[in-house]
Amino acid sequence: xxxxxxxxxxxxxxxxxxxxxxxxxxxxxxxxxxxxxxxxxxxxxxxxxxxxxxxxxxxxxxxxxxxxxxxxxxxxx
Amino acid sequence: xxxxxxxxxxxxxxxxxxxxxxxxxxxxxxxxxxxxxxxxxxxxxxxxxxxxxxxxxxxxxxxxxxxxxxxxxxxxxxxxxxxxxxxxxxxxxxxxxxxxxxxxxxxxxxxxxxxxxxxxxxxxxxxxxxxxxxxxxxxxxxxxxxxxxxxxxxxxxxxxxxxxxxxxxxxxxxxxxxxxxxxxxxxxxxxxxxxxxxxxxxxxxxxxxxxxxxxxxxxxxxxxxxxxxxxxxxxxxxxxxxxxxxxxxxxxxxxxxxxxxxxxxxxxxxxxxxxxxxxxxxxxxxxxxxxxxxxxxxxxxxxxxxxxxxxxxxxxxxxxxxxxxxxxxxxxxxxxxxxxxxxxxxxxxxxxxxxxxxxxxxxxxxxxxxx
Numbered sequence: 001x002x003x004x005x006x007x008x009x010x011x012x013x014x015x016x017x018x019x020x021x022x023x024x025x026x027x028x029x030x031x032x033x034x035x036x037x038x039x040x041x042x043x044x045x046x047x048x049x050x051x052x053x054x055x056x057x058x059x060x061x062x063x064x065x066x067x068x069x070x071x072x073x074x075x076x077x
Numbered sequence: 078x079x080x081x082x083x084x085x086x087x088x089x090x091x092x093x094x095x096x097x098x099x100x101x102x103x104x105x106x107x108x109x110x111x112x113x114x115x116x117x118x119x120x121x122x123x124x125x126x127x128x129x130x131x132x133x134x135x136x137x138x139x140x141x142x143x144x145x146x147x148x149x150x151x152x153x154x155x156x157x158x159x160x161x162x163x164x165x166x167x168x169x170x171x172x173x174x175x176x177x178x179x180x181x182x183x184x185x186x187x188x189x190x191x192x193x194x195x196x197x198x199x200x201x202x203x204x205x206x207x208x209x210x211x212x213x214x215x216x217x218x219x220x221x222x223x224x225x226x227x228x229x230x231x232x233x234x235x236x237x238x239x240x241x242x243x244x245x246x247x248x249x250x251x252x253x254x255x256x257x258x259x260x261x262x263x264x265x266x267x268x269x270x271x272x273x274x275x276x277x278x279x280x281x282x283x284x285x286x287x288x289x290x291x292x293x294x295x296x297x298x299x300x301x302x303x304x305x306x307x308x309x310x311x312x313x314x315x316x317x318x319x320x321x322x323x324x325x326x327x328x329x330x331x332x333x334x335x336x337x338x339x340x341x342x343x344x345x346x347x348x349x350x351x352x353x354x355x356x357x358x359x360x361x362x363x364x365x366x367x368x369x370x371x372x373x374x375x376x377x378x379x380x381x382x383x384x385x386x387x388x389x390x391x392x393x394x395x396x397x398x399x400x401x402x403x404x405x406x407x408x409x410x411x412x413x414x415x416x417x418x419x420x421x422x423x424x425x426x427x428x429x430x431x432x433x434x435x436x437x438x439x440x441x442x443x444x445x446x447x448x
Protein backbone atom coordinates (compact mmCIF):
# COMPACT_ATOMS: atom_id res chain seq x y z
CA UNK A 1 0.00 0.00 0.00
CA UNK A 2 1.31 3.47 -0.83
CA UNK A 3 1.39 6.14 1.85
CA UNK A 4 -1.18 8.08 -0.14
CA UNK A 5 -3.64 5.17 -0.09
CA UNK A 6 -2.98 4.65 3.61
CA UNK A 7 -3.75 8.32 4.34
CA UNK A 8 -6.93 8.17 2.29
CA UNK A 9 -8.16 5.02 4.01
CA UNK A 10 -7.23 6.07 7.54
CA UNK A 11 -8.48 9.65 7.30
CA UNK A 12 -12.19 9.11 8.21
CA UNK A 13 -11.47 7.21 11.46
CA UNK A 14 -8.66 9.58 12.50
CA UNK A 15 -10.72 12.72 11.82
CA UNK A 16 -13.40 11.42 14.19
CA UNK A 17 -11.08 11.71 17.20
CA UNK A 18 -11.58 14.81 19.34
CA UNK A 19 -8.78 17.38 18.92
CA UNK A 20 -7.77 15.99 15.51
CA UNK A 21 -8.19 18.72 12.90
CA UNK A 22 -6.15 17.26 10.08
CA UNK A 23 -4.58 14.16 8.55
CA UNK A 24 -2.02 14.04 5.78
CA UNK A 25 1.16 12.66 4.36
CA UNK A 26 4.36 13.96 5.95
CA UNK A 27 7.94 12.96 6.63
CA UNK A 28 9.97 12.21 9.70
CA UNK A 29 13.69 11.53 9.40
CA UNK A 30 13.29 11.31 5.64
CA UNK A 31 10.69 8.49 5.92
CA UNK A 32 7.01 8.83 4.99
CA UNK A 33 4.63 9.11 7.93
CA UNK A 34 0.94 9.74 8.43
CA UNK A 35 0.86 13.19 10.00
CA UNK A 36 -2.02 13.74 12.40
CA UNK A 37 -2.70 17.41 13.17
CA UNK A 38 -4.14 18.29 16.56
CA UNK A 39 -5.06 21.65 18.04
CA UNK A 40 -3.18 20.82 21.24
CA UNK A 41 -0.87 17.96 22.16
CA UNK A 42 -1.79 16.19 25.39
CA UNK A 43 -0.07 13.46 27.41
CA UNK A 44 -1.34 9.98 26.59
CA UNK A 45 -2.30 9.44 30.23
CA UNK A 46 -4.88 12.25 29.99
CA UNK A 47 -6.69 10.73 27.04
CA UNK A 48 -9.22 7.89 26.97
CA UNK A 49 -7.90 4.91 25.05
CA UNK A 50 -10.23 5.39 22.09
CA UNK A 51 -9.00 8.98 21.57
CA UNK A 52 -5.32 8.02 21.29
CA UNK A 53 -3.71 8.14 17.86
CA UNK A 54 -2.34 4.65 17.10
CA UNK A 55 1.46 4.39 16.68
CA UNK A 56 1.01 2.85 13.23
CA UNK A 57 -1.87 2.97 10.81
CA UNK A 58 -2.11 0.66 7.75
CA UNK A 59 1.57 -0.20 8.26
CA UNK A 60 2.83 3.39 8.33
CA UNK A 61 4.06 5.18 11.46
CA UNK A 62 2.00 8.16 12.65
CA UNK A 63 3.35 11.53 13.72
CA UNK A 64 1.18 13.75 15.91
CA UNK A 65 1.82 17.46 15.24
CA UNK A 66 0.33 20.40 17.13
CA UNK A 67 -1.12 22.95 14.70
CA UNK A 68 -3.29 25.20 16.92
CA UNK A 69 -6.56 26.69 15.70
CA UNK A 70 -6.71 26.95 11.90
CA UNK A 71 -8.70 29.87 10.53
CA UNK A 72 -9.40 31.45 7.17
CA UNK A 73 -6.99 34.36 6.86
CA UNK A 74 -8.71 37.50 5.71
CA UNK A 75 -7.90 40.55 7.85
CA UNK A 76 -9.69 40.04 11.21
CA UNK A 77 -12.72 42.32 11.84
CA UNK B 78 4.13 47.34 17.70
CA UNK B 79 4.68 46.25 21.24
CA UNK B 80 7.52 48.69 21.35
CA UNK B 81 5.21 51.46 20.31
CA UNK B 82 2.62 50.81 22.98
CA UNK B 83 5.33 50.46 25.61
CA UNK B 84 6.81 53.79 24.68
CA UNK B 85 3.38 55.34 24.93
CA UNK B 86 2.94 53.95 28.40
CA UNK B 87 6.36 55.27 29.37
CA UNK B 88 4.89 58.58 28.26
CA UNK B 89 7.58 59.37 25.73
CA UNK B 90 5.56 58.69 22.64
CA UNK B 91 7.95 58.97 19.71
CA UNK B 92 5.51 59.05 16.87
CA UNK B 93 6.65 58.38 13.37
CA UNK B 94 6.93 61.79 11.72
CA UNK B 95 7.10 62.75 8.10
CA UNK B 96 10.49 61.51 6.99
CA UNK B 97 11.09 59.94 10.39
CA UNK B 98 12.44 63.14 11.92
CA UNK B 99 11.34 64.49 15.26
CA UNK B 100 12.35 68.07 15.98
CA UNK B 101 14.11 68.84 19.26
CA UNK B 102 11.39 71.28 20.35
CA UNK B 103 8.74 68.67 19.67
CA UNK B 104 10.69 66.07 21.60
CA UNK B 105 10.72 68.38 24.58
CA UNK B 106 6.98 68.93 24.28
CA UNK B 107 6.46 65.19 24.31
CA UNK B 108 8.20 64.83 27.68
CA UNK B 109 5.78 65.05 30.57
CA UNK B 110 6.59 66.05 34.12
CA UNK B 111 6.75 63.37 36.82
CA UNK B 112 3.60 64.66 38.51
CA UNK B 113 1.70 64.73 35.20
CA UNK B 114 2.70 61.14 34.53
CA UNK B 115 1.71 60.02 38.02
CA UNK B 116 -1.75 61.54 37.91
CA UNK B 117 -2.34 60.35 34.36
CA UNK B 118 -1.25 56.85 35.29
CA UNK B 119 -3.68 56.83 38.18
CA UNK B 120 -6.49 57.87 35.84
CA UNK B 121 -5.38 55.27 33.33
CA UNK B 122 -5.57 52.47 35.89
CA UNK B 123 -9.03 53.61 36.90
CA UNK B 124 -10.26 53.96 33.31
CA UNK B 125 -8.81 50.79 31.86
CA UNK B 126 -11.36 48.54 33.57
CA UNK B 127 -14.46 50.22 32.26
CA UNK B 128 -12.93 51.17 28.93
CA UNK B 129 -11.49 47.86 27.73
CA UNK B 130 -13.97 45.65 29.47
CA UNK B 131 -14.08 42.10 28.22
CA UNK B 132 -17.34 41.22 26.53
CA UNK B 133 -18.14 44.87 25.89
CA UNK B 134 -15.50 45.85 23.36
CA UNK B 135 -15.48 49.24 21.70
CA UNK B 136 -14.94 49.11 17.96
CA UNK B 137 -11.24 49.13 17.00
CA UNK B 138 -9.99 49.86 20.53
CA UNK B 139 -6.88 47.77 21.24
CA UNK B 140 -5.37 49.40 24.29
CA UNK B 141 -4.99 52.36 26.62
CA UNK B 142 -1.94 54.12 27.96
CA UNK B 143 -0.47 57.37 29.17
CA UNK B 144 1.09 59.84 26.77
CA UNK B 145 0.97 63.41 25.65
CA UNK B 146 -1.90 65.10 23.82
CA UNK B 147 -1.30 65.84 20.16
CA UNK B 148 -3.27 68.48 18.28
CA UNK B 149 -2.99 69.06 14.53
CA UNK B 150 0.04 66.79 14.36
CA UNK B 151 1.92 68.67 17.11
CA UNK B 152 2.62 67.56 20.69
CA UNK B 153 1.01 69.93 23.21
CA UNK B 154 3.03 68.97 26.28
CA UNK B 155 -0.17 68.14 28.16
CA UNK B 156 -0.77 64.65 29.59
CA UNK B 157 -3.45 62.49 27.99
CA UNK B 158 -4.88 59.01 28.13
CA UNK B 159 -3.87 57.56 24.77
CA UNK B 160 -6.46 55.21 23.33
CA UNK B 161 -4.80 52.76 20.95
CA UNK B 162 -7.02 51.84 18.02
CA UNK B 163 -6.48 49.50 15.11
CA UNK B 164 -7.54 52.30 12.79
CA UNK B 165 -9.14 55.72 13.03
CA UNK B 166 -12.74 56.08 11.89
CA UNK B 167 -14.74 59.30 11.51
CA UNK B 168 -17.20 59.85 14.35
CA UNK B 169 -20.16 59.87 11.97
CA UNK B 170 -19.44 56.21 11.08
CA UNK B 171 -19.41 55.08 14.71
CA UNK B 172 -22.23 54.31 17.10
CA UNK B 173 -22.34 56.59 20.13
CA UNK B 174 -21.04 53.82 22.42
CA UNK B 175 -17.99 53.33 20.18
CA UNK B 176 -16.85 56.97 20.12
CA UNK B 177 -13.87 57.66 22.36
CA UNK B 178 -15.02 60.30 24.88
CA UNK B 179 -12.99 63.54 25.03
CA UNK B 180 -12.19 62.83 28.69
CA UNK B 181 -11.72 59.68 30.79
CA UNK B 182 -11.41 60.01 34.60
CA UNK B 183 -11.22 63.76 33.97
CA UNK B 184 -8.09 63.44 31.82
CA UNK B 185 -8.23 64.33 28.14
CA UNK B 186 -7.94 61.51 25.64
CA UNK B 187 -5.90 61.15 22.48
CA UNK B 188 -6.50 58.50 19.81
CA UNK B 189 -3.50 56.75 18.26
CA UNK B 190 -3.83 54.30 15.38
CA UNK B 191 -1.51 51.32 15.91
CA UNK B 192 -2.90 48.77 13.43
CA UNK B 193 -3.51 45.19 14.46
CA UNK B 194 -1.30 43.80 17.21
CA UNK B 195 0.12 40.31 17.11
CA UNK B 196 2.14 38.70 19.87
CA UNK B 197 5.73 38.10 18.83
CA UNK B 198 5.19 39.68 15.45
CA UNK B 199 6.57 43.13 15.88
CA UNK B 200 6.09 45.14 12.75
CA UNK B 201 3.29 43.09 11.24
CA UNK B 202 0.44 45.36 10.34
CA UNK B 203 2.70 48.39 10.11
CA UNK B 204 3.83 47.86 6.55
CA UNK B 205 1.02 46.17 4.72
CA UNK B 206 0.57 46.16 0.94
CA UNK B 207 -2.54 48.20 1.54
CA UNK B 208 -2.23 51.00 -0.99
CA UNK B 209 -4.23 51.56 -4.13
CA UNK B 210 -2.32 50.50 -7.24
CA UNK B 211 -3.19 50.52 -10.95
CA UNK B 212 -2.48 48.29 -12.62
CA UNK B 213 -2.81 46.17 -9.47
CA UNK B 214 -0.41 43.30 -8.96
CA UNK B 215 -0.17 40.08 -6.98
CA UNK B 216 0.52 40.57 -3.27
CA UNK B 217 -1.62 43.71 -2.84
CA UNK B 218 -4.77 44.18 -0.76
CA UNK B 219 -8.14 43.33 -2.33
CA UNK B 220 -11.62 42.45 -1.12
CA UNK B 221 -15.34 42.07 -1.79
CA UNK B 222 -17.10 45.26 -0.64
CA UNK B 223 -18.51 43.50 2.44
CA UNK B 224 -15.29 41.93 3.76
CA UNK B 225 -12.13 43.30 5.42
CA UNK B 226 -9.15 42.58 3.17
CA UNK B 227 -7.25 39.74 1.55
CA UNK B 228 -4.54 39.40 -1.10
CA UNK B 229 -4.44 39.28 -4.91
CA UNK B 230 -2.80 35.96 -5.91
CA UNK B 231 -2.03 37.07 -9.46
CA UNK B 232 -4.10 37.88 -12.53
CA UNK B 233 -5.41 35.07 -14.73
CA UNK B 234 -7.44 34.33 -17.88
CA UNK B 235 -9.89 31.69 -19.12
CA UNK B 236 -8.46 28.32 -20.22
CA UNK B 237 -8.07 28.70 -23.99
CA UNK B 238 -9.65 26.54 -26.72
CA UNK B 239 -7.98 23.12 -26.78
CA UNK B 240 -6.94 23.40 -23.15
CA UNK B 241 -7.95 20.68 -20.72
CA UNK B 242 -8.09 19.73 -17.07
CA UNK B 243 -8.11 16.26 -15.53
CA UNK B 244 -5.68 13.38 -15.88
CA UNK B 245 -3.60 14.99 -18.62
CA UNK B 246 -3.95 18.75 -18.22
CA UNK B 247 -2.95 20.85 -21.24
CA UNK B 248 -2.83 24.48 -22.27
CA UNK B 249 -4.94 25.71 -25.19
CA UNK B 250 -4.17 28.36 -27.76
CA UNK B 251 -5.83 31.56 -28.77
CA UNK B 252 -7.15 34.88 -27.54
CA UNK B 253 -8.28 35.08 -23.89
CA UNK B 254 -11.79 36.58 -23.79
CA UNK B 255 -11.55 37.80 -20.19
CA UNK B 256 -9.03 38.66 -17.49
CA UNK B 257 -9.46 38.22 -13.77
CA UNK B 258 -8.05 38.74 -10.32
CA UNK B 259 -7.53 35.39 -8.57
CA UNK B 260 -8.02 35.13 -4.80
CA UNK B 261 -10.13 33.17 -2.28
CA UNK B 262 -13.89 32.72 -2.13
CA UNK B 263 -13.80 34.27 1.37
CA UNK B 264 -11.97 37.31 -0.03
CA UNK B 265 -13.82 37.91 -3.33
CA UNK B 266 -17.16 36.20 -2.64
CA UNK B 267 -17.63 36.86 1.09
CA UNK B 268 -17.64 33.11 1.95
CA UNK B 269 -20.49 32.25 -0.51
CA UNK B 270 -22.50 35.33 0.57
CA UNK B 271 -22.06 37.31 -2.62
CA UNK B 272 -23.83 37.79 -5.93
CA UNK B 273 -22.08 37.50 -9.26
CA UNK B 274 -21.26 41.02 -10.43
CA UNK B 275 -20.61 42.33 -6.90
CA UNK B 276 -17.92 45.04 -6.76
CA UNK B 277 -14.39 44.07 -5.73
CA UNK B 278 -12.28 46.82 -4.17
CA UNK B 279 -8.52 47.38 -4.39
CA UNK B 280 -7.41 48.06 -1.73
CA UNK B 281 -9.93 46.06 0.33
CA UNK B 282 -12.43 47.91 2.56
CA UNK B 283 -10.26 47.48 5.69
CA UNK B 284 -7.46 49.31 3.89
CA UNK B 285 -9.68 52.21 2.86
CA UNK B 286 -11.09 50.91 -0.42
CA UNK B 287 -14.47 52.52 -1.22
CA UNK B 288 -17.06 52.43 -3.97
CA UNK B 289 -17.00 53.48 -6.71
CA UNK B 290 -13.49 54.95 -6.73
CA UNK B 291 -11.63 51.75 -5.87
CA UNK B 292 -13.71 49.17 -7.73
CA UNK B 293 -11.19 47.16 -9.76
CA UNK B 294 -13.25 44.15 -10.77
CA UNK B 295 -16.62 42.37 -10.48
CA UNK B 296 -17.13 38.91 -9.03
CA UNK B 297 -17.29 36.42 -11.93
CA UNK B 298 -17.33 32.98 -10.35
CA UNK B 299 -16.48 31.19 -7.15
CA UNK B 300 -16.30 27.61 -5.93
CA UNK B 301 -18.89 27.34 -3.12
CA UNK B 302 -17.50 26.20 0.23
CA UNK B 303 -19.46 23.65 2.24
CA UNK B 304 -19.54 24.85 5.85
CA UNK B 305 -21.01 23.61 9.11
CA UNK B 306 -23.66 23.89 10.46
CA UNK B 307 -25.43 24.19 7.08
CA UNK B 308 -23.72 21.03 5.80
CA UNK B 309 -22.67 18.24 8.24
CA UNK B 310 -18.88 17.98 8.30
CA UNK B 311 -18.84 14.34 7.25
CA UNK B 312 -20.34 15.33 3.90
CA UNK B 313 -17.83 18.07 3.07
CA UNK B 314 -15.90 17.71 -0.14
CA UNK B 315 -14.07 21.03 -0.29
CA UNK B 316 -10.91 21.19 -2.38
CA UNK B 317 -10.42 24.93 -2.80
CA UNK B 318 -11.35 28.32 -1.35
CA UNK B 319 -11.12 30.18 -4.64
CA UNK B 320 -12.82 32.81 -6.77
CA UNK B 321 -12.13 35.12 -9.71
CA UNK B 322 -13.31 38.65 -10.43
CA UNK B 323 -13.20 40.12 -13.93
CA UNK B 324 -11.39 43.39 -14.47
CA UNK B 325 -10.06 45.42 -17.35
CA UNK B 326 -6.79 44.27 -18.90
CA UNK B 327 -5.14 47.65 -18.31
CA UNK B 328 -5.89 47.46 -14.56
CA UNK B 329 -4.48 43.96 -14.04
CA UNK B 330 -0.77 43.18 -13.86
CA UNK B 331 0.05 39.54 -13.28
CA UNK B 332 3.46 40.32 -11.86
CA UNK B 333 3.71 39.59 -8.14
CA UNK B 334 5.28 42.31 -6.06
CA UNK B 335 8.81 41.28 -4.99
CA UNK B 336 8.48 37.88 -6.67
CA UNK B 337 8.06 38.70 -10.35
CA UNK B 338 6.24 36.58 -12.92
CA UNK B 339 4.88 33.08 -12.50
CA UNK B 340 6.89 30.82 -14.85
CA UNK B 341 4.47 27.92 -14.76
CA UNK B 342 2.34 25.77 -12.48
CA UNK B 343 2.92 22.33 -10.96
CA UNK B 344 0.40 19.48 -11.17
CA UNK B 345 -0.87 18.09 -7.89
CA UNK B 346 0.84 14.70 -8.40
CA UNK B 347 4.23 16.41 -8.48
CA UNK B 348 3.50 18.76 -5.58
CA UNK B 349 2.86 15.77 -3.30
CA UNK B 350 6.53 14.81 -3.78
CA UNK B 351 7.67 18.16 -2.42
CA UNK B 352 7.52 17.55 1.34
CA UNK B 353 10.50 19.36 2.90
CA UNK B 354 10.93 21.86 0.07
CA UNK B 355 10.97 25.64 0.47
CA UNK B 356 8.22 27.84 -0.98
CA UNK B 357 7.48 31.58 -0.93
CA UNK B 358 4.69 34.09 -1.29
CA UNK B 359 3.98 37.82 -1.24
CA UNK B 360 0.92 38.79 0.81
CA UNK B 361 -0.84 41.94 1.94
CA UNK B 362 0.02 41.51 5.63
CA UNK B 363 3.32 39.66 6.05
CA UNK B 364 4.76 40.75 2.69
CA UNK B 365 7.47 38.42 1.33
CA UNK B 366 7.75 35.21 3.38
CA UNK B 367 9.15 31.74 2.90
CA UNK B 368 8.16 28.42 4.43
CA UNK B 369 8.68 24.69 4.09
CA UNK B 370 6.12 22.11 2.97
CA UNK B 371 5.42 19.80 5.91
CA UNK B 372 2.32 17.80 4.93
CA UNK B 373 0.56 16.98 1.65
CA UNK B 374 -2.67 15.15 0.73
CA UNK B 375 -3.97 16.63 3.95
CA UNK B 376 -7.54 16.76 5.18
CA UNK B 377 -7.96 19.74 7.48
CA UNK B 378 -10.78 21.54 9.33
CA UNK B 379 -10.72 25.33 8.93
CA UNK B 380 -12.66 27.91 10.98
CA UNK B 381 -14.56 30.54 9.00
CA UNK B 382 -15.85 32.58 11.95
CA UNK B 383 -19.32 32.57 13.45
CA UNK B 384 -18.89 28.91 14.39
CA UNK B 385 -18.65 27.81 10.76
CA UNK B 386 -16.10 25.13 9.89
CA UNK B 387 -15.13 23.75 6.50
CA UNK B 388 -13.36 20.41 6.00
CA UNK B 389 -10.91 20.57 3.08
CA UNK B 390 -9.28 17.62 1.33
CA UNK B 391 -5.99 17.29 -0.58
CA UNK B 392 -4.45 20.38 1.01
CA UNK B 393 -0.80 21.43 1.34
CA UNK B 394 0.50 22.43 4.79
CA UNK B 395 3.60 24.54 5.32
CA UNK B 396 5.42 25.99 8.29
CA UNK B 397 3.88 29.31 9.41
CA UNK B 398 4.33 31.89 6.64
CA UNK B 399 1.17 34.03 6.84
CA UNK B 400 -1.25 36.03 9.00
CA UNK B 401 -4.73 37.52 8.68
CA UNK B 402 -4.95 39.48 5.43
CA UNK B 403 -2.64 37.17 3.47
CA UNK B 404 -5.54 35.03 2.27
CA UNK B 405 -5.40 34.69 -1.49
CA UNK B 406 -1.61 34.83 -1.84
CA UNK B 407 -0.10 32.68 -4.55
CA UNK B 408 2.51 30.27 -3.19
CA UNK B 409 5.39 29.38 -5.50
CA UNK B 410 8.64 27.47 -5.52
CA UNK B 411 11.80 29.54 -5.11
CA UNK B 412 12.09 29.58 -8.93
CA UNK B 413 8.51 30.86 -9.47
CA UNK B 414 6.46 27.77 -10.21
CA UNK B 415 2.95 28.15 -8.74
CA UNK B 416 1.99 25.31 -6.42
CA UNK B 417 -0.77 26.59 -4.14
CA UNK B 418 -3.33 29.20 -3.17
CA UNK B 419 -2.99 30.35 0.47
CA UNK B 420 -6.28 30.66 2.39
CA UNK B 421 -5.88 29.68 6.05
CA UNK B 422 -3.43 29.22 8.87
CA UNK B 423 -2.68 29.14 12.56
CA UNK B 424 0.21 30.33 14.71
CA UNK B 425 2.06 27.16 13.70
CA UNK B 426 1.11 26.51 10.10
CA UNK B 427 -0.20 27.84 6.79
CA UNK B 428 -2.71 25.97 4.59
CA UNK B 429 -2.81 26.00 0.77
CA UNK B 430 -5.09 24.61 -1.95
CA UNK B 431 -3.43 22.71 -4.78
CA UNK B 432 -3.12 25.14 -7.72
CA UNK B 433 -4.18 22.36 -10.11
CA UNK B 434 -7.57 22.10 -8.35
CA UNK B 435 -7.93 25.90 -8.48
CA UNK B 436 -7.21 25.86 -12.24
CA UNK B 437 -9.61 22.99 -12.93
CA UNK B 438 -12.51 24.24 -10.79
CA UNK B 439 -12.35 27.88 -11.90
CA UNK B 440 -11.09 27.05 -15.42
CA UNK B 441 -8.38 29.72 -15.42
CA UNK B 442 -4.70 29.80 -16.34
CA UNK B 443 -2.06 31.34 -14.07
CA UNK B 444 0.80 30.66 -16.52
CA UNK B 445 1.59 29.09 -19.89
CA UNK B 446 3.68 26.11 -18.80
CA UNK B 447 3.30 23.00 -16.69
CA UNK B 448 6.54 22.71 -14.73
